[in-house]
Amino acid sequence: MHDGVSIALLTCDLRMHDSPVLHAAAAHRGTVPLFVLDDAVHGAGLAPPNRSAFLADCLVDVDRSLRKLGSRLIVLRGDTATETARLAEAVGAARVHVAADASAFAQRREAQLRKALGDRLVVHETVATIVAPGAVLPFGRDHYAVFGAYHRQWALVPRREPLPAPGTLHLPDGVTGLSLDQVVGLLTEDGVAPGLPLGGEGNGRRRLWKWLDSCSARYDQLHDDLPGDATSRLSPYLHFGCLSATEVAHAVGATGTPGAEAFLRQLAWRDFHHQLLAARPDAATHDYRPRGDRWRTDAADLAAWCAGRTGYPLVDAGMRQLLHEGWMHNRARMITASFLTKTLYLDWRAGAAHFAHHLVDADVANNQLNWQWVAGTGTDTRPNRVLNPLRQAQRYDPDGGYVRRWVPELASVPGAAVHRPWLLPAPTRARLDYPEPIVALDASLSRFRQARSL
Template sequence: MTVSVALFTSDLRLHDNPVLHAAVRDADAVVPLFVQDDGIRRTGFDAPNRRAFLADCLVDLDAGLRRRGGRLVVRSADVVAGACAVVAETGADSLHIAAGVSGYAREREERLRTALGAVGCALHVHDAVVTALPPGLVVPAGRDHFAVFTPYFRRWEAAGVRGTLTGPRTVRVPDTATSAPLPTRAEVTGVSPGLAEGGETAGRRLLTSWLHGPMADYGTGHDDLAGDATSRLSPFLHFGCLSAAELVHRAREKGGPGADAFVRQLAWRDFHHQVLAARPDAAWADYRPRGDRWRSDPDEIEAWRAGLTGYPLVDAAMRQLAHEGWMHNRGRMLVASFLTKTLYVDWRVGARHFLDLLVDGDLANNQLNWQWVAGTGTDTRPNRVLNPLIQGKRFDPRGAYVRRWVPELAGLDGAAVHEPWKLTGPDRARLAYPEPVVDLAEARARFERARGLG
């Protein structure tokens, strides 16, 4: 009997999974394996929200495999040691894994290739599992990646996304493959109280709802903070509960301006992955250094983290992050601009805080979006500054989003809710809300001087 191993990483799904599809096709039996990687824990990437969501994903994946006659095998170890132990126990002669773009993923792949080769087990690495298009598939002449999104998007659209694969009908797992108990969300402490449910089942349910309703208005409504008109599919994409390729195809099947705008966001995700694949050091080093000499004011940084800056829209977004482990995309742009350009604090401080809380804390998208906003990344307008007052009037004009997340301001109307410091007398005295940590005009002038703009 031939045995293969499907080593799950960021592809925790049965539908349209090239890794599982190939492993089932190529052997008589397959070991669906997930290793709770000690290396991930040592990097500090194993944050409570993602650990809890991951537990949901693994429980759901195991249930789906059991409906097909199989089961998920879980180990807790160094990923290479764990995989090699399963290969030895089952006599597997091949192991399948999704390609990754981070430095850690590439190191993992090389270590697996060396260790498995020593015992006669072939390693098969599959592209376009985590992204819709493989990083490096489309490149400009003479370069290894696109540094500007628009020309990348034109080539991305022309290249075409691979077809989708059906999930396996049956999965036969060898009896010799033993498993540790599945982790559960209940075991994790420090989880955001409003964290969404994880797993492929929940993701596909949300996807169906999105495709048959809200997506139609996404083109015009995606920046409406109070309307919450985004898909909220990013956590499921991050963990691979949903396939980016399948999302592209199903959105295009529905068609319309909303679908086009949604597909464009999926292309942005691919864009950041191809940048990180070509420049792994961009996870922590400036992609385009600007000579910044960042400030470090502990009180201002803590006010930003706690949602107590005195700027209601910034504070609302930061409190949403703390409560849900997720934040509206417009909010992410605003709070990142406020930290890096208004407070002039190193983008890495913000990126680390996001990774501590975001359930969709993806290294490529998180770090490169932070760099984009900070002006050290791929933004063609690196010195733009988002004004929280203008953003509030434009994207939360009636103040509903602010009142939802900043209850101290719940009694104020749409105009006052964005500038509560303008209240006077007893009205201001009764308001348990801080004064702004910085004057916007002074902060902008400071930033422009630092960047040599004035």
Template sequence: MNVAVVLFTCDLRLHDHPPLRAALAGGRQVVPLFVRDPAVDRAGFAAPNRLAFLADCLRDLDAGLRERGGRLVVRHGDTVEEVCRVAAETDAAEVHLAAEVSAFGQRRERRLRGALEAQGRALHVHDAVTTAVPPGAVTPASSGHFAVFTPYFRRWSQQTLRGPLAAPRAVPVPDGPASEPLPSREKLSGVAPALAPGGEGEGRRRLAGWLRTGVTAYADRHDDLAGDGTSRLSPHLHFGTLSPVEIVHRARRRGGPGAEAFVRQLAWRDFHRQVLFARPAAAHADYRSRDDRWRSGRAAAEDAEAWRQGRTGHPVVDAAMRQLLHEGWMHNRGRLLVASFLTKTLYIDWRVGAEHFLRHLVDGDLANNQLNWQWVAGTGTDTRPNRVLSPVAQGRRLDPDGAYVRRWLPELADALDAAGVTGAAVHEPWKLPESVRERSGYPAPVVGLADGLARFRQARGLE
């Protein structure tokens, strides 16, 4: 039994991979295994954009393993059953995998441990693979998890991170375990036209470029919608083609205000994971109920559909929503704006927005997505649950010359250009001459901002 199985999940890389390095210890052969579990599809997480990115990641992982004398084994079926089947086929003594934070992942881990122990095999679960700091490593004295980011971040920053691990030079894989063909994004439909490529190689190239030329200005430019001064590393963090531990180490070595601000965002990612780990129900239930009676019925459904299509009549909101449909990604500040608009200006349930994001975001991560939506909706960990972000004020601040809106709303841009209208006027098209509005074909606002604010304040009992 000199064989170990490594179950890859959201850690599709060879660099800084503790489960893989532990499995290879002592000269063991290793079965690198990925299981396409139908339960993931049934739960609604098999979105085309993520399936396409996943296909890239698996192909890149297989190529990296083959360069080291190995290969990736892909199976389809229940994860526990397939892992046990592969372990039996190869007489593997142990299985290694990264720790999970979701309720689904934790249940799967418990099932797998029981099934393997019944076969006389061991399961080894590794922390700090998909997070920089494990969920349970930083806790307050009064409860099992931090509910406010700032004190969490102070403690998080004091933690000593493990050192990054080099990619193994060789990965010997035993003969025998059969693999299904690797998936391909070319065979998928419904993929965003400008979806970015996936894979560890692409992630490491992007990280190197970001640390070399982008991170220095991050503190000043991370809110610039048109300038897009963000790293765009979130899909690679979601699929684990990059290690958060390695990223934090490298960013801290780079140093400076930009790197510090960037590391803070990685801490936010860990913060949401420790919340979800402690409160798995927060994936679908209010973390802190505000007794909301969200709008429903035909009018609310029509407003929600206008929001999904980027046709609300509020330019910066619509621009961000169209970016999502075209790229499968959205600028972080845009995410906050469109979430505030849906939950507070339209007063529609945050779960409606979270579902749409998970359907389209290539980095559609359960912890970050659901808990950020709750933060904006005021049902989560935000200490100011009733704040409302004005699309006009935010648009003027984050897109002062209207370049972001013009990029994603070409019909409005063309009409403005024809009329000689420039600058921030793009953020209030309802103030433009009627002839310009008609020429653009851009819709009137689904709701006035003052009316939306009044409705929200009344619903929350603030008036």
């Protein structure tokens, strides 16, 4: 073993630019860029097809970039700690560099790596966020429970400068792993959304610069406009670490526009949820603030919601977008989640599981804790608020363009009438092949208020 070789264990940082792990490992004379297809995550039938397909794109992109630097990506399959330790012994690595992360799985992985590698393991501050979990704390507590207070402190934290991509990397001779064809084969499954975006750092950076040029300055005015579709769509690239949240914050902040401030606030929400999950890992499955809910169990209602057949066009449009793209507009996420938990009064965990299966950007912190926020079991200071889908439609899809895009049965219905198809003449409704509402909004609101008052 000598200081000449290190391993850069890539996890949620599948990129060249602003990679503290690669940057530190590149200081050694020999560097092994490593990714482990962990059986606990990527075993047969475990990883959702959309995320597996996106991950395959990411790994191919990383390998392509590394080859331009004189190296390549080594991909192994098995337990991360076991495979990393085995490789470290084989190449005589003095250091293994990895980034911290907030999820319970990542914390267990780090502990296992520490046990296997001892002081050879170097854990870098998380690269998934701009401000690391625990970097700002309220007096006498281990995390912030209210976003506003967190955001005020978050905005004061100096941001580090993004790191450049490494110049060259030398891969020691004789290091072998799976071929990229094998990797793609292992990650290719049936059921991938037909409109899934392409993964990888290159695609993420192109999307970032295009959005900065076109929509970022007016993000504060446009981000809730459903038919306008002016959100950045960067969340999958941030989730997989194809883009650095720190670099994105620098690029957006440099524009100095009101839109930039609104977008940075969304990045702060990501960090807020990561610091909450790091302090309370059980919030992934348990109510952060229990409300005494006795959730209904109704398989038919849940199935209708999952399929986008609730009879409420705006809700159904969001759910159809999810099935087609593996992604959903953020405003639609809030509307569909509120409908499930408060209008249908079904358990938020069922909705979170459906989103986690289909959303390519579904990380534990943001998916689970956003669901808890909407369900009123999380950090929302107004836990009993209900997003009425008809009022939301009036505000964010007033002419029905979003609905007509994603619910083709209603494409012929003009204007705002598309949001209330049950008011159309009976012969017209019969031709539409669209369901009647599965619940009455007034009755469901009364049911929810009664449930939360107990």
